[in-house]
Structure formats: structure tokens, C-alpha cells
Amino acid sequence: MSYLSLTNVTKQFGDTVVVDSFNLEMEKGEFVSFLGPSGCGKTTTLRMVAGFEVPTSGTIKLDGVDITDKAPNQRNVGMIFQAYALFPNMTVAQNIGFGLKVRKMPSEEAKERVNEMISLINLEKHAHKYPYQLSGGQQQRVSLARALAIRPDVLLLDEPLSALDAKIRVSLRAEIRAIQKRLGITAIFVTHDQEEALSISDRIVVMNVGEMEQVGTPFEIYNFPKTQFVANFVGSLNNADAEVVDPANGILAMDGVHFKTADEGMKNRRKGEQVKISVRPERFSFAVEPLKDNVVESTIENITFLGSVVRIQISIGSTKFNMDTFNNPFLELPAIGAKEKVMCSKEAVLVL
């Protein structure tokens, strides 16, 4: 049996359905991200797990116990907010110890736990400082320690990195993941940043306007998106219109150029049907292996240098595609306007 389960959880505000029958089973120690654009219902779902919102219908069970209507202070759930939410009138140590004091833990034991948490986040030198004396990254680490000090059953993180600058965001997310793994704590992480979700999670729930689009490992979500929305939201993508030519063999035509796809759903399509195809930019490459599935003629339109990656805009027929290739100092780039053969495997061509 799963540790945390949400069954048909629905939340309405007036007539607006914010979350529509959300279903999720989480194992103990699992790290799941809710990923989606703002207003997709990810934060509302998290707040229902925390107890700040009550579902309109559906049940939430934690370790077999129905907690759907339990008050937030009865749940033993740790919460981390985007705005840190440290108590300004308390020092770092007092903030971390607050939950323990509320639980009336004996002071010796509480002191020990607070010290343990402070060393977990490497802020030994700052224990007696007030929140306003700390940087954003440090404040969020204190907030993490405060949430973990009460040994919560679930750790909930509501866009915890969004207010931080890029470098700290990357290092803190690695730190959060390392601590979560070390303590074996079950965690839900809400974010609108696909890179964050891909790098940190065991599984990702992609959400859009209140509905779950897809649930899967980062690998599945990125490589085998099930819907157009997931494909577009996670990573960058080339989209084009195509026509089904041979459903049995997975042959499509785009501007008269034939493409082969490994998409399973092709068998159920009719000849002549209009479909959308998607190919990730990094799945294209210049044709050096003549035996690849799709080797097509293209024209180089533009070349953009992005640092580690070089993005080359090509046109196949009248459709423009992006093609990404890793940068290296010995890279020989074609001239703009040149004709080059490019290729991609049949697995790279997604029909959505």
C-alpha cells in the first residue's frame, strides 16, 4: 500500500474547478514534483495536502489514515514557502526550535535536535542571527531545517527556489535533494521550472488547468511525452503539421518529405489523416550515417551560439526546425544558405 495517496481530489472555488480529480499514489521516501504553468492547480493541490485548503471532494490518506479534513496543525507535515516565512522575531536557532517547543519536547532534547539541524544545513556560525541578517539562500536553508526538525511525515515545498538567484537555486536544489535522500523523507515539490523538476525528482506530475497531463519519471516525461502540452512545456520542441501516408509502417509526409516514426499510436490512424509531429532539437544531427531512418535534405537558415550548445535553424521543405549540437572548439559549422543532409531516428519523431 502506498504511503501518501490522493484519490479523486477536486477543488472548486465558486464555479471554477481549480483541481480536477487528482489521483496520485506516493511511496515512502519518494520525491515527486508538481510541474506546470501558474494557475494549473499545483499549489492548490499541495495546500490541500498541507491542510490549508479543504478538497471539495476526494480523499487524502497518509500512512493509511484519512487526513482530508484534519487541521494543518494536526498533520505533522513540514512546509517550505517561496517567501521563506521565517519568524522575524526569532533567531535561526529559535526558528528551528519553534515546532519542537510547540510539541513540548524537553529542552535538552530539543537543543540537541536544533544543533543537529543547524549542522545539517551548515549554518553553525549563524545560529544566533536574526532572519534579516541572512541572505535569501541562507534563509531558505533555515526554513528547510525548521520544517525537518519536527521529523514531518511529508515535506512540502512550494516553489522554494523561485525567489533566489540562478547559482544559488542550482546549488540549493542539489542540497535539498541530498538531504531528502539521506533522511529518506517523502517530499512534494511544486515548481514551474522544468529543469528544476527534471533534475530533482523521482517522478513528475505535469499539470495544466487543473488536470494531470502525465505522471512519470523525468526520463519518461522528457523522452516520451504523452500530450502536446507536456512535450511543449518540458524542454524545447519543434512542431510541424504532417499527413499520415502509411499507418502500418509509420510513414508520414511533411511538405512531401517522408518521415518514419516509431510511435505506437500510428497503427490506429487512417491514411491521409492530418497530425502534429514533434522532434526535439537535439535529436537532429548532420547525416554521417547513411543508414539512419530519416535522412533528409535541408537548408541552413541561421546559427545561434548558446555557450555549451549551438542552435542551428534549418528548413526542411518550407518548415523551419531547430537543431541543437554540442559546442566544441573544433566544430566545423556549415555556412548559412548551404544545403546539408540532416537525420533523426524514427524514435525521435513523436506524433501527438
Added chain:
Amino acid sequence: MSFWRRLRKFPFLSWLWLIIGALYFVLPLIATLEFSLSWDPELPLKAYQRAFEDNDFWETFLYSNALAVATIVVSVILIVPTAYWIRLRLPEARRLVEFITLMPFVVPAIILVFGLIRIYSSSLDVPFTEIELMPPLTNFKMGTNILIVAGYTVLAMPYMYRSVDTGMRTVDIRTLTEAAQSLGASWFTIIARIILPNIRSALLSGALLTFAIVVGEVTLASFLGVDAFGPYLFLIGQHRAYEPAALSFVTFLLTWLAMGLIQLFTGGQGQAAGAH
């Protein structure tokens, strides 16, 4: 050359207005001080000596102080949770409550005190019976104390509510509440340990204003017939010459002292709030 340039830059007009404004406040004060010292040229502090020797002065002054403290406590207990709840859950009720808290500015204290006397000078019975639930509050000392503190709480409400509400605006009440809740805190703990300490400076200024209002108040005190400091000052003012001047100068000094203390206490807090 540079002297003339500096002279031209000097904001004469601003300083002129500042000086006129300062004179408007300071001149009467100097006059009061001067007059209070002129009773006996041999003994300049005679007025002060006489005023402080009066037993009634100490009794009424201490009594009014006690009333002020009681009013502040009642106000905090009533207003902090109200303002907190409105910010947290009922933001749409804010305009209504603000309107209500402004009522004491519109309705004069004399009307308030007549209302209080009219209602509480008869006993409260169970309807259609002779069973008395509450005796007439105006008939005994403690009852009158309760009435006057209730009246003062109403008079102080605009100042207290505004201070508290402004104080709550500077902290993220909602997120702090949720953080505390997720850590297991009850409502009482949240208000006592998180909300109150974070609006300390706002509470202090609300408390000072309340104190100033209560200690000098005349209308409620005289109509309810209590021996408070306001009516005492009024009486002295009518019957003596030099002591009232001495007393009002002392009152000024006390007010300044209190303001200085607030500055002292809230200095650090203001800095902390500024970081958010």
C-alpha cells in the same frame, strides 16, 4: 563668492515656516513654564511643590494610570485578534470595520456616556421575570470601573485599531501563520508568539496614544462620577492659579518621555521590519 552661493541655496522659506510652526507650539509652553515658576520669587518651584503635596493629585493620577493600563489590556485582547482575523480571512470586511472604528470620532463622548448610564443604571433581568442577571453597574465601584474601561476602550479604538492594522501590514501575516500552523502551533500560540512580537512597535504606539487619551479624559470620568485625573485637573484649573500650569508642564514632560522610550524600544524592531 562661495558664501553668497551657499546663502542663495539656503532654503529661507522652509526655515521660516518651520520656525513659525515651532513658535506656535513652543511659545504657550514657555509661557506656561514661566507662569508656573512665578508664584514666589524666593521659591521658584513652589507651584510644583504644592501640586505634588496634594494627596488628591497622587490618588487621581494613579487611579487614571490603572484605568489606562486596564484599557490597553482590554483593547489589545479585543483588537489584535480582530485585526488579525480580518487580514487573514475576511479582507472584504475591512471597510466595514474601519468605518466602525472611526465612529468614536463622529459620535461625541457625551453621547457614549449617556448611553452607558441609561443602559447600565438599571439591573439586567431575565425577560418577564424578576430574576436579576446583573445588578446596575453604576451603583457600585467595581461596576463603574468596568463601565469606564469599556467606554475608554471605545474611545481608544480608532487609534489602537489603526496602529495594529498598520503593524500587521509590515509583516506577511498569512504566510507566517501557515508556517506556524504546519509546525503544529495553535491559534493562541500563533497570536502570542508570532503575531504580537512582530507588531510590538505598532502596539507600543497604540498603547501610548490610549494612555494619553485615558489619563486626560474628562467627560466620561466626570459623568460616571469617578475620581480620575482629568476631572481633578479640571477642578484645580478652576480654583487655583499656579498649580495647573505646573501640572500641565509636567504632563508635557511625561508625554515626551514616553515618546522617547518608544523610539528607544522600537529602534531595533524598525530595522528588522525594514529588511522585509
